[in-house]
Amino acid sequence: MTEGNFVDYVKLHVTSGNGGGGSVHLHREKFIEKGGPDGGDGGRGGHIIIRANPNMWTLLHLKFKRHLRAGHGGHGAKSRSTGHDGEDEYIDVPLGTVIKDTETDKVIFEITEEDQEFIVAEGGMGGRGNWHFKSSTNQTPRYAQPGIEGYERQLTIELKILADVGLVGFPNVGKSTLLSVITAAKPKIANYEFTTLKPNLGIVEYRDFKTFVVADIPGIIEGAAEGKGIGHRFLRHIERNSTLLFMIPADADSISRQYDILLNELQKYNPEMLDKSRLIAITKCDMLDEELKAELKEELDRELPIDYMFISSVAQQGLTELKDRLWKMLNEE
Incomplete structure (x- = not known):
């Protein structure tokens, strides 16, 4: 999927259908002069229904649909015939979609499983x-009820991508490179900040035909939770991940400080983020010889509060061990 095709936020104006009016009719038949009232009921108006579609990964199909309207119910007819129900309007969305009321910003519903409506x-x-x-x-009432008008509301639809592992890090630390190496995904890779402008998903093929999904989230900067940079637009995508892989380059000025900044931004955005399993991957370790790696390991053992691993996506170092560790973390509970 290209970056331009990934849409994770849309606003819609939806209107359900009006109910059909009841019929005012008096029965007429040969040899029956006064058959009495037999006007049928009106049909109900169509619903606006949100429906889970596991084959979708984006809200692109809704980008240019600002107004959606369901069908109106049919009017009643003679012989107590009920009018037809209005046609329902279905809105297909990917798993992980959150539907909010735009006016109150309250969550109406979350789509997290197949077949949800x-x-x-x-x-x-x-x-x-x-x-x-x-x-x-009153043997011959000459009145009936009109149908009730449909319901009108504004919806905000947000996508929080569903992935097992979320890659967290500053811009240009090698998240996209790792994703391209351990999965079949082809994210944009370049040597400048904010190469990734949209989240990318990849499926890691593990042993015995087992798989798990990894999400490359655009880089976070200090102050992202307050709206700085572009990372704040995608922090919500990390909420759905059960495991977070913090990626910090081996040549960083202070690995522990970078980790603290990243963790702080997640905590400010949503304190529940700290409840997730976490692992640190020290990237670009092919730049280190054994002596430097040993010195760095002594320093990290003192400063880092969680486990870490040395990896290099370019040199293919430590990737098998990383997949083993992530699989174990995903299946510990």
């Missing part, structure tokens, strides 16, 4: 026909 705007009820109003004192 949720009615976000119910169609109006159909009106009752005049035969419902017949009584001993």
Whole structure:
């Protein structure tokens, strides 16, 4: 998927269908002069329904659909015939989608499983026909109920991608390179910051035909939780990952400081992020000889509060061990 095709945020104006009006009809038949009321009920208006589609990865199909409207219910007819129900309007979305009410910013529903459906705007009820109003004192009612109007609302639809492992790090630390090496994904790679402008997904093929999904999230900078840089736009994608892989280059001024900054940004955005499993990958370790690596290891053992590994995507070092460790972390619980 190209970067331009990845859309993770849209706003929609949706309107459900109006209910059909009840019928005012008096039965007429040969040899029956006064058959009484037999006007049928109106059909209900169409619903606006959010539906999970596991084959989708983006909200691109909704980018240019600002207004969606369901069908109106049909009016009732003679012989107590009920009008047809309005056609429902389905909105297919990927797994991991959050639907919010735009005006209140409250979450209405979250799509996390296949076959999930949720009615976000119910169609109006159909009106009752005049035969419902017949009584001993009113044998021929000449009135019926009108249909109820449909429901109108503004929706904000956000995608939080579903992945097992999220890659977290500053810009240009090798997240996209790692993803391209351990999966079949082909993210854009270049030697400048913010090469990745959209999240990328890749499937890691593990032993015995087992797989897990890795997400390359655009780089985070200090202050991202307050809106600096572009990383803040994608912090929500990390919420869905069960394991976070922090990537810090071996030539960083202070590996422990970089880790603290990244962790702080996640905590400010959502404190629940700290409950996830975490692992640090020291990248670009092909630049280190054994002596430098040993010195760095002594320093990291003192400063880092969690486990770490040395890897090099370019030199293919430590990648098998990394996949083993990630698989173990994903299946520990």
